[in-house]
Amino acid sequence: MNLRSALASIARESRGSRGRLLFFVACLALGVAAIVGVSALVEAVRAGMRAQARELLGADLSVSAYRPLPEDLALQHQLIDTEFERTEIRExxxxxxxxxxxxxxxxxVKAVGGRFPFYGxxxxxxxxxxxxxxxxxxxxxxxxxxxxxxxxxxxxxxxxxxxxxxxxxxxxxxxxxxxxxxxxxxxxxxxxxxxxAELEHFGSRIRHRALFRYADETKLHGGDLQSWEWLLARVYLKDAEYLRFETYHDGQPTVRRAVNRVERYLGLVALLSLILGGIGVAMIVRAWIAERTQAVAVLRCLGFRPREVLVLYAGNVVLLAALASALGGLAGSFVPLVIERWLDELLPTGVELSWQPLAIVRGVWLGIGIALVFSLPPLAAIWRVAPARVLRQEAEPLAAPRLVTWGAVVLLAAGIFAAAWVQSDDLEHAAAFTGGLGVLALLLGAAAFGLTKLAARLPRERLSPYLVHGVAALARPGAGVLGAALALGFGVLVVLAMALTERELSTKLERALPADAPTTFFVDVQPDQWTDVERTLGAHGATAIEKVPVVTARLKSIDGVDVEDTRGRGQGGRGRWALTREQRITWLDALPSSNTLVAGALWSDPAANELSIEEGFAEDIGAKLGTRLVFDVQGVPIDFTVTSLRTVEWESFQINFFLVAEPGALEQAPHMVLGAARVDETAEDPLQDELAKVAPNVTFLRVRAILAKVRAVLDRLALAVRVLGLFTVIVGLVILAGVASSTALRRGREVALLKTLGVTRLGVTGLFATEFALLGLVAGLVGASGAFALAFGFLDIVLELGPELPWHWLPLAAAATAALAAASGLAASARALNTRPLESLRAS
Amino acid sequence: MTVPRIECRAIVKRLPSGSALLTILDTLDLAIEPGEFVAILGPSGSGKSTLLGLLAGLDRPTSGEIRIDGERIDTLDEDALALLRRRKVGFVFQSFQLLGNLTALENVLLPLELAGVASARDRARELLAAVGLGERGHHFPSQLSGGEQQRVALARAFAPRPAILFADEPTGNLDLATGARVLELLVELRSRENTTLVLVTHDREVARLADRRIHLRAGRIERIACGAAASA
Structure with missing residues (x-):
């Protein structure tokens, strides 16, 4: 069979299934719209950042450090052949x-000496x-x-x-x-x-930055800006590890990272909508193939091999999926425009959104792929159709080859994995997503299956006629009840789990502070200022006043190996960052209560300068008990031996450090004081005003205000997730409506029969509503239980927050799902409900 | 001696019925020569349709051998059977079995396209004309009467010039006059294309036209009558 006749027969096959078309398109288009919406938004932000890269940095090159920039930077610039401008900045x-x-x-504060910005x-x-x-x-x-x-x-x-x-x-x-x-x-x-202001005199932490603008990038050494940056960082400037280089090509690293995280997270949430759409597609295809069994048998008689019949029907799925995905893609591509108009606080300022055709292409491919892999398991039924059915309706179905049934399942899993990979751009995330989804599907499926079995065994004598009908419908084998419950349950699970987690985090943040935790921190206090600070604190009713000395230092070598050569030994980006960043070390006699020793013993070696390291940090830099670390403390190398490892309860909000030194080792080094205290919320403002006079260089951090800011960021993300979660519920309802309408024929006959028996139209509506509501109740219960389990597990085990979940939401969620299911099921059965009693005579 | 077009030896077909096995066909031998017109007669449940399904490779015997043009077909897998049907076999069914979402012309085209016939469209039009439906090619089955649908089915069956045509009660769903017209067409096309015809019927009038009549009863051949137009 050549391609043309294949396409022709595909086009013909789609004629008979226009009724289903709507649901197929709706399921898939919603999912694709979610995918495209997220990726169009992210792409638009990226494109905006690229287009304005120079404006975002304000320069071609920025060099910065928390100490004065080296003379060599100026000297190297004397040697280049192009004109340049330099602006000094302190932050x-x-x-x-x-x-x-x-x-x-x-x-x-941003202090500027020179032209700023060069661009924008x-x-x-x-x-x-x-x-x-x-x-x-x-x-x-x-x-x-x-x-x-x-x-x-x-x-x-x-x-x-x-x-x-x-x-x-x-x-x-x-x-x-x-x-x-x-x-x-x-x-x-x-x-x-x-x-x-004389802040430098007080030892404030100041970021020194030099911005450069070059007249002609190509005349730089290396021939372009990036090579020049590399030469500066790696060759020309000795000991440049503490310097941070940014070119406008890098964009804004913080924003870029934030955008990447948002893409990964929201991308996977959007994929959930699409996968639910895939479940819908699978159910529609199953009903479609069941209806076409006779046609498949005829095709087999005419000499079509099963795989050729598969191509015919799968081709149909692909054609439809392409149409649906294109529609969804189009709808999704409007998302950035909608956000720009109504939700612009979600966006970085100065980013202009534009049309993103690539996002649509990606969404359409994902849509077609997901539709195809989800249609394969139901399409495997083609192998089971016996050609002899053309002679005898009751001909035994053939056994499908194992390769076909298992192959379809494997392809499905592989397809989901591939889609997750595309969406997250990370193998591990994709594997976790696919695995997690598989486990959830199994659990939900088992629960829904168990409930339908239970429904079949329920003694029905005592139930009202409505309930009997509903329970019987739940127990009816096949008919896609399980799939619809699964899809709807998934939707409920996603939305509710998100809502629970978000709510819990939000309330926890609101009253996050443990009763004994400090509410304010005082950074960069000079040792001789502390008495004044402490007195001011006392005057404002502060309690639990604490202070610790802080020495800033840089890691120089690990076990005699220069950090320069150790890079890569630590794990990933965090390891490198841990090795090269400026470290803060304190010294303590005893560990605070939020610390637990896990290895070694505190201050146990009289011969060495001892150091206690937080366990995770030790792993990052590759240090163990006995490891020798040399720190550069303001130009003086100091030798330490690691003699203990500990874990830290960071959420206690107490002052804590990755690195704690033995008393005596660092007292001679220049240091500052970090203070903490518990202050009434009403006293914070006057205290801050007073401190600004007494110790103007001291930075006053208010934990409550910071938590409020974190909450605001969390709220923004939560809003986006909620919108996407809504998509999953809508898809679930659409699937349910699809199931209802695919059984419309049978329902029509039922209605006619019921009406013949004297049931009123209202009565029939009640019967159907009960049936759908029961289905929704089951899906809602299963999904909500899953959501509570998931949220509780995440909050309790992963975040160790000891969550107090609103358990009364569980029945509420189930009831709400039941109501929604009844509404959408009835809407899809409107035609069937209008069937006249006369038609039961015709049908027979 | 020529190889029989269809040959079966000692075929047995048993089907599960409840917990017991029901013997549908019981040790049957049969040979059909190329170009022959054989009618299979018998009351309901005598195994006529089952035999047809086996001879056509739609179904497999419980035991015994079936050959088409000397090739064993009972051992072939589903794919090979499909290819065999595509090359050699055509069908006409009692319930027409046209694909409802295809037009009459497209129904006739389907096996031609499958076989990769070059001038498929011309051949399909020619056959539709031959069954008297040259002007109805763009109609869907639901827009055609029963007799018309069966004529489309005839055109579809003969289109790829199959060596063998299997017909299962082709007039069973039609009224007398229409049935006679369809039968007439079937016989006419068979002669023109020199097709081996195996026809299942319980109608003795229909069977009269056959070269040989095989009477089945309870899964066994009761008797065989030869000669066209012999007395009923």
Missing amino acids: LATMASSSKNGRSQLVE ALGLEPAKSLAELLTPETCVVAPELLAPGALALGDALSIGSASYVIAGIVRDEPGRLGLAFTAGPRVFLSLDGLAR
Whole structure:
């Protein structure tokens, strides 16, 4: 059979199945729309970031570090053949206060010496350049600082030991994106202005940054920007490990990572909708093949081999799937536009959304693939059709070859795995997703199966006629009841599990603070400032005041091997980060209660400088008991031996460190103090204002405010998940409606018969509603139980939160599912319900 | 001596009925020559249709051998049987068995396309014309009368020039006059294409036209009558 006649016969076959078309298309299109929506959104954000990459960084190259940049950076730039501009920047989080009302606030200071930004523009008021607005005596601030009744243009703002006149407002700053987590509103200063604050003198943690703009990238050494970056980082600048290089090609790494995470997570949630659509497709195909058994037998008589019949029907599925996926893709591609219009707070600012044809292509391929693999198991029934059926209806079905039945199942699993891989771009995630789904499907299937069996055994004598009918319908073998329950249950499970987890996390965050946990932290306190800080704390009723010394250091070598050469020994990106970042070490006599020793003994070796390391961190850097670590503490190498490993309950909110040194080893090193205290929420503002005067360099962190911010981010993600979860429930209901309508013929006869027997139209509606509601109840119960189990497992075992779940949601969810199922089932049976009694005579 | 077109030796067919095995055909021998017209007669339940299914390779015997053109078919797998049917066998059924979603012309085209016949469309039109439905090719089965549907089925069966045609009560669902017309066409086409015809019927009038009449009773050959138009 050649391709043309194959296509022709496929086109012919689709004629007889127009009724089913709607449900097929609806199931698949919804899933594809979810997939395309997510991927179009992500692609659009990425494309926006690419298009504005230079504006996001504001430069061609940025070099930064938490210490002054090396002279070599300037020297190397003297050797290049192209003109360039350099702008110096200092960034730090610090407290700002106003003498006008005595209020203070944590702000993000950016001190700029030179032109900024090189690309893009700041949205400034008045409309001048930043350089024009900034003098050593002025600042430019974000509008959040100018809350009504607080500050206005021309007022003074104090930072450190200096005061600045607010000369302008920055409404828009490229590269400062909504998805990223910020400590506070932006304040721009000039470099000279920052020097006046004398914060460096107090030892504040300052990020030094140099921005470069090159007239001609091709004249850089290496011939392009990326090679130049590589040469600088790896060859020209010695000991450059502490320097961070970013070119505009890298985009904004934090935003990029956030986007990748969102893509992976939401991508898989969207895939769930599509997979449910796949279940719908499988059920529709099964009903379709069952109806076509006679036609299959005739085709077999005419000399079609089973695989040729399969091609015929699978081809049909593909054609339909292509149509449905195209529709879904089209619908999904509007998602970014909808979000831009109504939900723009979900998006990073400055990202413009555009049409994403690639996202549609990907969604359409996934849609066709999922439809195909899900139709294979029901299509395997083709092998079971005996050609002899053309002579005798009751001809024994043939045994399908094992290869066919198992092959179909294997292909299905492989297809889901491949789709998960495409969506998450990560083998492990894909495997976990597929495996988890398989287990869930088995459990849900077993539960639904058990309940239908139970329904069959239920003594029916005492039930009302409505219930008898409903229970009988549940127990009726085949008819896709199990599949519909499974799909709907899955939808309920997804939505409810998400809602439960989100709710629990949200409430936990709201009252997250254990009774004894500190509510405020004081960062970068100079040792000689502590007495003042402590006195101020006492005056504001603070309790549980704690302080620990902090030494910043850099890991130099592990067991004599330079960290430079150890890279890759740790695990993945976190290992590398753990090796090269700036470490904070404290010293303690005894461990706080939130620490548990798991190996070795604390301060047990009188001969060495001892170190206790958090277990996970030790794994990251590849350290064990007895490992020798050398730290560079402000230029002085200090030798340590690891003598104990411990675990830390981070969620206790106590001050904790990955690295704790033996007392005596670091006392001589320059250090700062990290303080913590418990303060009433009402006392936080006055305390902050007072501290800004007493110790202006100290950064005041309010845990409650940070938790609120985390919650806001969580809420955004939860909203997206809820929308996608809704898709899964809708797909489940569509499938149910599909099952109802695929049995419309049988139902029509039933209705006619019932009406002949004298049941009113309302009565018949009641019978059907009971049947669908029972199905929904079963699906809702099974799905909701699964959701509770999943949420409880995740919260209790993975997050160890000791969740208090709202168990009364369980019956509510089941009841709601029952109501929805009854509604959608009745809607799909509307035609059958209108059948006239006369037709029962005709049918016979 | 020529090889028989169809030959079966000692075929037995048993089917499960409840917990017992029911013997449908009991040790049957039969040979049908190329170009021969054989009618299989017998009351309901005598095993006529089962025999037809076995001879055509739609079904497998419990034991015994069946050959078509000297080739064993009872040992072939499903795929090989399908290919055999595609090459050599045509069918006409009591209930027409047209594919409802295809037009008359497309129904006739189907086996031709399957066999890869070059001028399939011309051949299909020619056959539809031969059964008197040249103008009805674009109609769907549901738009045709029973007699018309069976004529389309005849056209479909003869289209790929099968060596053997199996007909299972081809006039059973038709009224007398229509049935006679269909039968007439069947015999006419068979002569023209020189097709071996195996026809199952319980109608002696129909069987009269056959070269040989095989009477089945309770799964055994009761008697064989030779000669066309012999007395009923």
